[in-house]
Amino acid sequence: MEEEIYTSYEDYEKKMNDRTDEEWSEQIDYSVKKFDHAKFVCYIFKDTLQFDFSKEKMVVIKQTFNCSCFNNDNRPQNKYFVINNNNNLTLEEVIEELIKQGFEAGCDHYFLDDIEQETDVQYRAVFINMDEE
Ligand SMILES: [Zn+2]
Numbered sequence: 001m002e003e004e005i006y007t008s009y010e011d012y013e014k015k016m017n018d019r020t021d022e023e024w025s026e027q028i029d030y031s032v033k034k035f036d037h038a039k040f041v042c043y044i045f046k047d048t049l050q051f052d053f054s055k056e057k058m059v060v061i062k063q064t065f066n067c068s069c070f071n072n073d074n075r076p077q078n079k080y081f082v083i084n085n086n087n088n089l090t091l092e093e094v095i096e097e098l099i100k101q102g103f104e105a106g107c108d109h110y111f112l113d114d115i116e117q118e119t120d121v122q123y124r125a126v127f128i129n130m131d132e133e
Pocket of ligand 1: 106107
């Protein structure tokens with residue numbers, strides 16, 4: 001695939017939405033293979049992985065267990081992963097750092113679908129269960 005330059009996130013989103021099924025598959029295949037050593041499946045587009053993640057020097061990634069796999073008696077506590085971002089990491093590098101810190105899926109929701117921003121420095125890992133899609 002050719003290198004593409006995006007002028008803004010909106011531009012990027014528009015181009016992503018124009019992709020063919022084949023291009024979508026290529027995007028996902030890259031990510032799945034890139035993190036085949038992880039205890040989850042990375043289901044984030046390649047182009048998204050390669051964006052600089054944040055301008056903040058430190059970011060926190062929160063992992064919650066709010067899904068139907070748990071009830072109030074056995075639901076694990078939220079996990080928080082602190083990432084040093086002095087070198088302006090890409091999302092791909094952030095995920096690699098998370099894996100080093102023991103980041104893994106905690107249940108049947110083992111497809112990592114997004115790292116969603118909640119505040120300037122805090123993000124939430126979004127895991128999905130493909131069987132529920
Ligand atoms: Zn679950």
